[in-house]
Amino acid sequence: xxxxxxxxxxxxxxxxxxxxxxxxxxxxxxxxxxxxxxxxxxxxxxxxxxxxxxxxxxxxxxxxxxxxxxxxxxxxxxxxxxxxxxxxxxxxxxxxxxxxxxxxxxxxxxxxxxxxxxxxxxxxxxxxxxxxxxxxxxxxxxxxxxxxxxxxxxxxxxxxxxxxxxxxxxxxxxxxxxxxxxxxxxxxxxxxxxxxxxxxxxxxxxxxxxxxxxxxxxxxxx
Amino acid sequence: xxxxxxxxxxxxxxxxxxxxxxxxxxxxxxxxxxxxxxxxxxxxxxxxxxxxxxxxxxxxxxxxxxxxxxxxxxxxxxxxxxxxxxxxxxxxxxxxxxxxxxxxxxxxxxxxxxxxxxxxxxxxxxxxxxxxxxxxxxxxxxxxxxxxxxxxxxxxxxxxxxxxxxxxxxxxxxxxxxxxxxxxxxxxxxxxxxxxxxxxxxxxxxxxxxxxxxxxxxxxxx
Numbered sequence: 001x002x003x004x005x006x007x008x009x010x011x012x013x014x015x016x017x018x019x020x021x022x023x024x025x026x027x028x029x030x031x032x033x034x035x036x037x038x039x040x041x042x043x044x045x046x047x048x049x050x051x052x053x054x055x056x057x058x059x060x061x062x063x064x065x066x067x068x069x070x071x072x073x074x075x076x077x078x079x080x081x082x083x084x085x086x087x088x089x090x091x092x093x094x095x096x097x098x099x100x101x102x103x104x105x106x107x108x109x110x111x112x113x114x115x116x117x118x119x120x121x122x123x124x125x126x127x128x129x130x131x132x133x134x135x136x137x138x139x140x141x142x143x144x145x146x147x148x149x150x151x152x153x154x155x156x157x158x159x160x161x162x163x164x165x166x167x168x169x170x171x172x173x174x175x176x177x178x179x180x181x182x183x184x185x186x187x188x189x190x191x192x193x194x195x196x197x198x199x200x201x202x203x204x205x206x207x208x209x210x211x212x213x214x215x216x217x218x219x220x221x222x
Numbered sequence: 223x224x225x226x227x228x229x230x231x232x233x234x235x236x237x238x239x240x241x242x243x244x245x246x247x248x249x250x251x252x253x254x255x256x257x258x259x260x261x262x263x264x265x266x267x268x269x270x271x272x273x274x275x276x277x278x279x280x281x282x283x284x285x286x287x288x289x290x291x292x293x294x295x296x297x298x299x300x301x302x303x304x305x306x307x308x309x310x311x312x313x314x315x316x317x318x319x320x321x322x323x324x325x326x327x328x329x330x331x332x333x334x335x336x337x338x339x340x341x342x343x344x345x346x347x348x349x350x351x352x353x354x355x356x357x358x359x360x361x362x363x364x365x366x367x368x369x370x371x372x373x374x375x376x377x378x379x380x381x382x383x384x385x386x387x388x389x390x391x392x393x394x395x396x397x398x399x400x401x402x403x404x405x406x407x408x409x410x411x412x413x414x415x416x417x418x419x420x421x422x423x424x425x426x427x428x429x430x431x432x433x434x435x436x437x438x439x440x441x442x443x444x
Contacts, residue, residue, distance in 0.1 A: 038260045039344045039373060040365025067345065069371045090375070092314065092345035120372070121345050122261045123289065123314035142364040142387065143262025149291045150342070151261060153312070165364065168393055173420070198395070 014128055017096035021103070021131025028108040030061075031214045032116065034094075034132035036154060039120030041140040042164040044072045045197035046206075047115055051079045053207050058112040058214060063102050065094040065119050072117060082106055093125040094118050100131075112214060122147070126154040134158075134213065140165040145174050148182035155186040160193065162206060167196040236350055239318035243325070243353025250330040252283075253436045254338065256316075256354035258376060261342030263362040264386040266294045267419035269337055273301045275429050280334040280436060285324050287316040287341050294339060304328055315347040316340050322353075334436060344369070348376040356435065358382040367396050370404035377408040382415065384428060389418040 025032050037043050051060055061082035064073040073085040084102045086094060094116065106114070116132065118125040126135070137158040139147055142165060148155045155161065161183055163176060176194055183190055191209060195202035247254050259265050273282055283304035286295040295307040306324045308316065316338065328336070338354065340347040348357070359380040361369055364387060370377045377383065383405055385398060398416055405412055413431060417424035 038262065038342075038365075039369055040260065040362075066372055068374065069368075071368050071371060090349075092343070119345065120260075121314070121343060123341065123343050124346065127312075140262075140364060142362060142390070143260075146291075146293050147261055149293060150288055152290065168364070168390065171390055171393055 011127065014096045017100055018129035018131045021096055021099050022133075024103065024108065025114070025131055025133070028111070029218060030108055030111045030114050031210070031217045032114045032132045032134075033210070034116050034118060034125075034130055034135045035138065036118045036122075036125045036135060036158070037120065037138035038122045038140070038143055041120070041138045041143065042197045043117050043120070043138055044075055046138055046162065046164070046195075047076060047117060048079070049197055049200065049203060050115065050207065050210070051076070051081060053203065054113070054210065055079065055081070057211065059110055061106055061111045061114045063094075063099065063106075063114065063116040065098070065117055067091070067119060082111065088119060092119055092121050092123075093128050094130055095128045096130050098130075113210065122151045122154055126157045133217065134160065136160040136162065138162040138164050139179065141168055141172055141174050141176065141179075145176075145178040145182065148179065148186045152186045155183050155190065158187070158190065160191045160206070160209060163192065163194040164197055166194045166202065167199045233349065236318045239322055240351035240353045243318055243321050244355075246325065246330070247336070247353055247355075250333070251440060252330055252333045252336050253432070253439045254336045254354045254356075255432070256338050256340060256347075256352055256357045257360065258340045258344075258347045258357060258380070259342065259360035260344045260362070260365055263342070263360045263365065264419045265339050265342070265360055266297055268360055268384065268386070268417075269298060269339060270301070271419055271422065271425060272337065272429065272432070273298070273303060275425065276335070276432065277301065277303065279433065281332055283328055283333045283336045285321065285328075285336065285338040287320070287339055289313070289341060304333065310341060314341055314343050314345075315350050316352055317350045318352050320352075335432065344373045344376055348379045355439065356381040358384065360384040360386050361401065362387040363390055363394055363396050363398065363401075367398075367400040367404065370401065370408045374408045377405050377412065380409070380412065382413045382428070382431060385414065385416040386419055388416045388424065389421045
């Protein structure tokens with residue numbers, strides 16, 4: 001009787017494919033951001049604002065991950081950039097293989113920044129690398145200030161935490177300071193940017209963060 | 223070379239265990255509700271209000287599902303009812319086996335209603351039966367009105383949709399009518415209750431729904 005470690009195998013195979021994706025992105029000097037967060041946290045709104053703000057400085061592409069529907073891709077499509085829709089048909093996260101399958105639909109030669117919107121889920125996407133340079137997460141204030149304690153893996157894996165919907169703060173019993181403190185306890189190296197995609201406040205530090213990471217990648221030895 | 227259908231097997235094994243759980247609950251005439259929703263949608267707040275409202279009429283127990291932490295169980299514990307905490311340590315949903323393991327810690331003889339709070343996740347919990355009579359989902363208005371289209375399985379599997387945080391409606395660009403219409407398109411048999419756990423509005427129809435289901439279960443042939 002042989003015990004087959006299925007989960008470990010799946011994650012190991014994924015790790016290898018993600019690394020191959022990353023090598024390809026590095027070769028073409030494309031900065032890749034894996035954007036994760038709960039359903040309705042504001043991932044697509046953040047993408048729209050980021051594209052609007054940076055499209056003169058960077059050539060941007062988007063991969064949209066959804067279980068089904070093309071709603072988010074339709075919202076992004078009006079910006080006239082490279083975009084690929086992945087429908088997972090049930091799967092609760094993107095993985096390396098799905099990204100690899102999307103690559104033939106992108107012209108990497110012409111891209112500086114590829115933003116991948118993962119499936120709305122605060123749990124599973126954090127476990128699967130896709131070939132990204134950075135994982136970035138977005139948490140909206142109505143989700144509550146106990147989330148870093150309850151869903152720590154995503155906070156640990158992410159380089160940036162965007163705290164969205166701060167315009168709703170007056171109407172919620174939620175403390176932005178507690179979100180920050182609990183997040184730093186889980187991951188002291190997090191860059192935290194409080195923002196509102198609705199009022200557009202607080203977004204400049206996020207745009208600057210992307211531009212700095214892009215510059216670093218251009219200057220890195222390939 | 224034999225192809226092993228891993229996912230199907232897992233779901234089939236789970237189905238069998240969930241059925242055994244359900245037979246045990248039926249034998250003891252315990253109404254079991256599997257409460258699902260995104261992180262921060264308001265599951266624990268709803269539990270607290272439901273316990274407060276119904277504890278004189280029904281003997282209530284709670285199983286709290288969390289990846290880690292006991293925060294929610296501590297919130298419920300002050301009501302002096304039977305409560306079991308399940309920590310999944312990474313798993314993004316509860317399954318039949320986890321509930322079976324929790325059963326020795328509950329006195330089913332003394333329970334009328336068992337409410338199971340699933341892990342905060344709009345995707346995976348919908349795939350796994352645990353032995354419940356009904357799946358109930360809670361969606362909060364800040365999550366947006368496109369969620370039935372993007373995460374249809376949970377809307378299809380649920381008997382009740384609670385639309386929470388309607389007190390925030392004036393500050394959001396979200397239509398409660400669109401949530402209702404899109405939800406009915408995915409599942410025409412849904413009972414939909416717009417509520418606010420913060421202002422306590424709209425909760426009576428939900429309490430009535432539970433009492434009616436409890437009465438039905440008591441009157442059913444066992």
